[in-house]
Amino acid sequence: MQGEVVLIQVTSPPLVKNPKLEAKITEQVVHINGTYGSLNFTPVHHYHQHIDRDEYYVLLSVVDIGLITSVRDGMNTTSLEYIMCQQENHGPLILSEFTGTAGSLSGAMMVNPWDYQGVAKVIYDALNLSEEDKISRHNQLHKHVITHTAQYWAKTFIAELILNVGTGEQSAPTPYLDLPIITDQYHKAKKRLLMFDYDGTLTPIRKTPGAAVPQEHMLKALAALCADPKNIVWVISGRDQKVLEEWLGHIPNLGFSAEHGSFMRQPGGQKWVNLTESLDMGWKNDVIEIFTYYTERTQGSFIEHKRSSLTWHYRMADPEFGAFQAKECQNHLENAVLSKLPVEILVGKKNLEVRPTIVNKGEIVKRLLSQHPDVEFVMCAGDDKTDEDMFRALVGPNNNNNNNANAARRNSTVVVEPYNNELVAETAEKIANATLAHSREHSPVMPQLHLSSGHIANGFAPGVQDATHLIPPHHPGTAVSAETTTTSSSLAPSSNDLSRSSISTQGSAGSFSVGINNGNSSGSAYNGERFSITIGHALKKTLANWHVTSPEELIRVLGILSGTVDS
Numbered sequence: 001m002q003g004e005v006v007l008i009q010v011t012s013p014p015l016v017k018n019p020k021l022e023a024k025i026t027e028q029v030v031h032i033n034g035t036y037g038s039l040n041f042t043p044v045h046h047y048h049q050h051i052d053r054d055e056y057y058v059l060l061s062v063v064d065i066g067l068i069t070s071v072r073d074g075m076n077t078t079s080l081e082y083i084m085c086q087q088e089n090h091g092p093l094i095l096s097e098f099t100g101t102a103g104s105l106s107g108a109m110m111v112n113p114w115d116y117q118g119v120a121k122v123i124y125d126a127l128n129l130s131e132e133d134k135i136s137r138h139n140q141l142h143k144h145v146i147t148h149t150a151q152y153w154a155k156t157f158i159a160e161l162i163l164n165v166g167t168g169e170q171s172a173p174t175p176y177l178d179l180p181i182i183t184d185q186y187h188k189a190k191k192r193l194l195m196f197d198y199d200g201t202l203t204p205i206r207k208t209p210g211a212a213v214p215q216e217h218m219l220k221a222l223a224a225l226c227a228d229p230k231n232i233v234w235v236i237s238g239r240d241q242k243v244l245e246e247w248l249g250h251i252p253n254l255g256f257s258a259e260h261g262s263f264m265r266q267p268g269g270q271k272w273v274n275l276t277e278s279l280d281m282g283w284k285n286d287v288i289e290i291f292t293y294y295t296e297r298t299q300g301s302f303i304e305h306k307r308s309s310l311t312w313h314y315r316m317a318d319p320e321f322g323a324f325q326a327k328e329c330q331n332h333l334e335n336a337v338l339s340k341l342p343v344e345i346l347v348g349k350k351n352l353e354v355r356p357t358i359v360n361k362g363e364i365v366k367r368l369l370s371q372h373p374d375v376e377f378v379m380c381a382g383d384d385k386t387d388e389d390m391f392r393a394l395v396g397p398n399n400n401n402n403n404n405a406n407a408a409r410r411n412s413t414v415v416v417e418p419y420n421n422e423l424v425a426e427t428a429e430k431i432a433n434a435t436l437a438h439s440r441e442h443s444p445v446m447p448q449l450h451l452s453s454g455h456i457a458n459g460f461a462p463g464v465q466d467a468t469h470l471i472p473p474h475h476p477g478t479a480v481s482a483e484t485t486t487t488s489s490s491l492a493p494s495s496n497d498l499s500r501s502s503i504s505t506q507g508s509a510g511s512f513s514v515g516i517n518n519g520n521s522s523g524s525a526y527n528g529e530r531f532s533i534t535i536g537h538a539l540k541k542t543l544a545n546w547h548v549t550s551p552e553e554l555i556r557v558l559g560i561l562s563g564t565v566d567s
């Protein structure tokens with residue numbers, strides 16, 4: 001192709017001149033032109049000057065390839081402008097994987113700018129693309145640019161802002177698990193349902209998945225809980241069946257759900273039921289391809305292959321680069337796969353997981369609750385974002401034990417379409433007002449809602465022992481009303497109540513909903529026998545009503561409940 005292809009490079013002089021760099025570039029251009037050019041042919045045309053906007057767009061329109069090889073870049077608007085200018089030519093875009101737009105322009109031909117041979121090969125491939133390929137790539141890129149406009153960005157930003165105002169509410173302190181209360185409730189109950197996540201809950205997080213083997217004292221406590229005929233015990237995990245069987249399968253009467261709700265094995269049973277059996281798993285190939293792309297470029301990362309899900313782990317990669325690549329990979333998946341396939345991405349602990357949308361841990365919790373409507377004590381512990389689905393299932397709709405509460409919640413849910421400007425603005429204002437009022441009222445009321453042992457350490461003063469004592473300070477429906485005055489243990493919320501979990505966020509492609517408690521105190525989904533426990537610090541955003549700080553502490557509690565450890 002020598003003699004047929006030229007590179008046009010325009011570099012606008014920066015405000016602060018860099019003569020050394022300019023000299024270096026000029027030297028290289030002279031060298032290339034001297035080596036590969038002739039009297040009739042100049043391979044590199046370098047214009048170190050400002051050019052008019054019109055001239056710039058003309059250049060972008062007439063070229064055959066757009067070549068962007070930045071080694072570091074925030075966004076890269078040139079790539080977007082090039083796409084808009086190429087509506088007639090359909091010229092391919094070669095894009096450095098280090099640009100900000102690389103994550104969303106999957107129709108571009110990606111290059112690593114440090115890999116000179118790789119770049120040369122992609123230029124060659126781009127020059128030889130068939131007309132059909134060019135049009136299809138261009139159409140994909142063009143569609144992205146025209147649908148992701150500044151207006152779209154602004155609206156999505158506002159929508160997310162509203163969403164976060166709502167979820168920000170959830171980061172009120174979660175009280176430390178009250179041992180006397182849970183022990184008391186546990187012993188009073190004739191039938192109990194206990195559900196545990198595995199990684200980060202029953203075992204501490206380890207460097208690699210294979211290293212998170214169960215510890216003896218955990219196995220002992222779990223076995224003792226399973227041996228009690230009053231108990232129904234389940235491990236609901238993202239792990240696959242093989243690992244769960246190998247590590248916990250020997251414990252009699254332990255039920256399992258594997259791969260985030262994809263599989264179930266009843267306590268005492270041997271057979272696994274595949275809840276994803278009827279689903280087409282063709283999506284796995286697309287996801288493996290993307291995960292492989294990032295694995296090859298992120299040292300220390302790897303893919304965990306499971307039957308109905310896939311996990312990309314980056315705990316062993318450089319922490320900053322790993323997190324950066326995970327974000328890129330997530331964007332890539334969202335743009336290339338999620339829009340067309342029935343799968344969801346879960347952002348886990350130094351991992352990204354992809355699994356079918358129709359299953360999740362919360363669905364398993366709902367199933368178990370409806371299978372055992374007569375349980376008098378429910379305990380559910382987890383540490384991860386995916387475990388929030390379980391906590392949500394304990395307070396949310398379709399939950400047999402709080403029908404009144406659910407009716408109240410359903411009635412008060414407002415669906416906000418992000419593209420309905422007025423509604424977005426109106427809802428934002430409502431939330432802002434209620435949040436402001438809530439934060440004004442929050443502190444004076446809190447101490448009086450809560451009580452008894454051990455809460456001073458968490459910032460809650462002991463209060464009067466009465467029926468309210470089983471209600472954690474921030475529990476759904478107990479949160480402080482926007483209009484509540486500081487009347488001590490009054491739990492009757494007023495009409496604009498914006499309670500912690502009454503703000504439900506149901507993410508979906510084009511809409512989300514924000515639930516605002518309508519003030520009916522029966523909106524509380526809490527009853528004293530439900531213990532959702534998150535493993536982490538008190539300020540973690542969670543729907544759980546209690547926390548402990550580590551798996552060790554949870555195991556101690558399990559030991560105490562099962563009688564294998566002295567309290």
Ligand SMILES: O=P(O)(O)OC[C@H]1O[C@H](O[C@H]2O[C@H](CO)[C@@H](O)[C@H](O)[C@H]2O)[C@H](O)[C@@H](O)[C@@H]1O
Pocket residue numbers: 197198199200204205206207208209210211212236237238239240304311313315348349350351353384386
């Ligand atoms: O639902 P879980 O039981 O919590 O399982 C979630 C995922 O856990 C595993 O990965 C995580 O734990 C590893 C061991 O501590 C750790 O090395 C990794 O960084 C974590 O992401 C497991 O490998 C996945 O399959 C589970 O889905």
